[in-house]
Amino acid sequence: MTIELKRVVVTGLGAITPLGNTVAEYWEGLISGRNGIAPITLFDASQHDSQIAGEVKGFDPLTYLDRKEAKRMDRFAQFGVSASKQALADAEFVINDLNAEQVGVVIGTGIGGLKVMEEQQEIYLNRGPDRCSPFMVPMMIANMAAGLTAIQTGAKGPNNCTVTACAAGSNAIGDAFRLVQRGYAQAMICGGTEAAVTPLSFAGFCSCRAMSTRNDDPAHASRPFDIGRDGFVMGEGSGILILEELDHALSRGAKIYAEIIGYGMTCDAYHMTNIAPGGEGAARAMSLCLKDAGVTPEQVSYINAHGTSTPVNDPNETAAIKTVFGDHAHRLTVSSTKSMTGHLLGGSGGIEAVASVMAVAHDRVPPTINLVNPDPACDLDYVPNQSRAQTVELAMSNSFGFGGHNVTLLFKKYR
Amino acid sequence: MSQEEIYSRVKKIVADQLSVDPSEVKPEASFANDLGADSLDTVELVMALEEEFDIEIPDEAAEGIATVQAAVDYIKDKAAA
Numbered sequence: 069m070t071i072e073l074k075r076v077v078v079t080g081l082g083a084i085t086p087l088g089n090t091v092a093e094y095w096e097g098l099i100s101g102r103n104g105i106a107p108i109t110l111f112d113a114s115q116h117d118s119q120i121a122g123e124v125k126g127f128d129p130l131t132y133l134d135r136k137e138a139k140r141m142d143r144f145a146q147f148g149v150s151a152s153k154q155a156l157a158d159a160e161f162v163i164n165d166l167n168a169e170q171v172g173v174v175i176g177t178g179i180g181g182l183k184v185m186e187e188q189q190e191i192y193l194n195r196g197p198d199r200c201s202p203f204m205v206p207m208m209i210a211n212m213a214a215g216l217t218a219i220q221t222g223a224k225g226p227n228n229c230t231v232t233a234c235a236a237g238s239n240a241i242g243d244a245f246r247l248v249q250r251g252y253a254q255a256m257i258c259g260g261t262e263a264a265v266t267p268l269s270f271a272g273f274c275s276c277r278a279m280s281t282r283n284d285d286p287a288h289a290s291r292p293f294d295i296g297r298d299g300f301v302m303g304e305g306s307g308i309l310i311l312e313e314l315d316h317a318l319s320r321g322a323k324i325y326a327e328i329i330g331y332g333m334t335c336d337a338y339h340m341t342n343i344a345p346g347g348e349g350a351a352r353a354m355s356l357c358l359k360d361a362g363v364t365p366e367q368v369s370y371i372n373a374h375g376t377s378t379p380v381n382d383p384n385e386t387a388a389i390k391t392v393f394g395d396h397a398h399r400l401t402v403s404s405t406k407s408m409t410g411h412l413l414g415g416s417g418g419i420e421a422v423a424s425v426m427a428v429a430h431d432r433v434p435p436t437i438n439l440v441n442p443d444p445a446c447d448l449d450y451v452p453n454q455s456r457a458q459t460v461e462l463a464m465s466n467s468f469g470f471g472g473h474n475v476t477l478l479f480k481k482y483r
Numbered sequence: 484m485s486q487e488e489i490y491s492r493v494k495k496i497v498a499d500q501l502s503v504d505p506s507e508v509k510p511e512a513s514f515a516n517d518l519g520a521d522s523l524d525t526v527e528l529v530m531a532l533e534e535e536f537d538i539e540i541p542d543e544a545a546e547g548i549a550t551v552q553a554a555v556d557y558i559k560d561k562a563a564a
Contacts, residue, residue: 134502136502139502201527202530
């Protein structure tokens with residue numbers, strides 16, 4: 069039996085990011101090469117090796133939620149629900165009794181409600197098990213951004229949460245794409261969210277030696293592909309897309325940002341935290357994505373790289389791109405927007421999909437800032453420091469996660 | 484501790500825990516029916532009252548506390564004991 073695959077388009081975007089709490093502010097920040105990294109204010113980081121982050125600033129959950137609703141949500145869920153509401157409003161998509169079962173949600177997160185867990189653990193240790201909040205478990209579990217988005221919007225269709233570390237947001241979008249493509253939903257609210265700028269999270273990531281310790285110069289700490297990079301800088305926030313079946317979008321006269329045409333996913337099966345040599349698994353994810361989309365490597369205009377600014381990721385991702393694209397690797401543009409936002413872990417796939425879609429929609433590619441002295445092993449066109457006008461026919465977005473997860477998405481100009 | 488003092492402290496806790504306006508926290512108000520409390524809110528509210536008045540409210544007793552007045556009465560009895 070063959071299933072007729074439906075075309076799937078992006079009709080709405082939402083973003084809560086270190087560069088601003090709307091898609092417009094986020095995009096403006098990206099194309100003007102604005103830095104979103106600063107000293108940590110959310111907790112006292114004076115004892116941590118890394119003391120800088122891309123925090124979301126000026127976010128008021130009461131813009132999207134009432135007081136009681138906001139109080140019952142960890143910050144990661146507040147971000148996810150808020151960005152989802154933005155995206156639905158942007159798409160002018162109304163969920164009602166007639167279509168509710170045809171609209172679903174997949175929102176990924178790397179970690180979930182860590183802040184709540186840390187607070188409750190302290191209560192447990194100091195005051196005993198009877199003082200722990202009845203809201204602790206429902207607030208901390210990773211799927212709650214997806215569950216609460218459904219509760220808040222009335223989306224009764226397929227609902228899921230991907231928890232593939234830093235690939236979670238991209239997995240969520242890819243899985244949602246498959247659901248719409250195969251007719252299980254008319255539209256999906258999908259993306260990633262994260263709020264892991266917390267003391268325990270920083271303790272763990274610092275111990276992994278994964279994070280930048282350029283504490284005295286936060287604005288230049290996230291420097292993907294640069295020889296002076298010394299680890300990733302954590303960010304927080306959420307990026308959400310509305311994916312919609314093409315005919316459905318056309319029938320209601322929706323604006324269409326781009327079409328999503330490919331999804332590739334592999335695993336390194338190699339190491340818990342290190343990327344496989346030469347980015348072997350990453351290369352296979354990109355190849356599978358191209359095959360899924362039925363396009364050739366030469367058609368790709370721009371890659372929004374995973375580009376974490378860790379010593380290990382950037383040359384291996386570069387090698388993987390060369391494996392897949394051959395000579396064309398030097399003709400397409402590649403940039404890491406993590407140079408501006410930091411690394412949102414499970415949220416990164418969400419906001420970077422938003423960036424990729426905007427690049428397709430506006431024919432402009434965001435830069436990699438802080439790229440002053442490229443690592444000799446990183447010799448592609450990373451759009452250093454200034455955004456560039458470029459016809460973006462096809463934009464690829466890469467996300468790789470601890471566990472060896474590799475995910476690639478492909479967006480195309482809608483025609 | 485006077486009835487009025489208990490009521491005023493209960494009122495503040497309830498308004499805060501259930502995110503309602505203090506003016507809605509009338510003696511006859513039911514936590515579930517009038518103030519929008521669900522099962523999780525009720526557990527949290529009882530915990531907050533235990534902390535505020537430094538008392539223990541066993542689960543069986545907590546089940547019987549459905550209104551603001553019932554909470555005030557229970558606390559008054561406990562405080563007198």
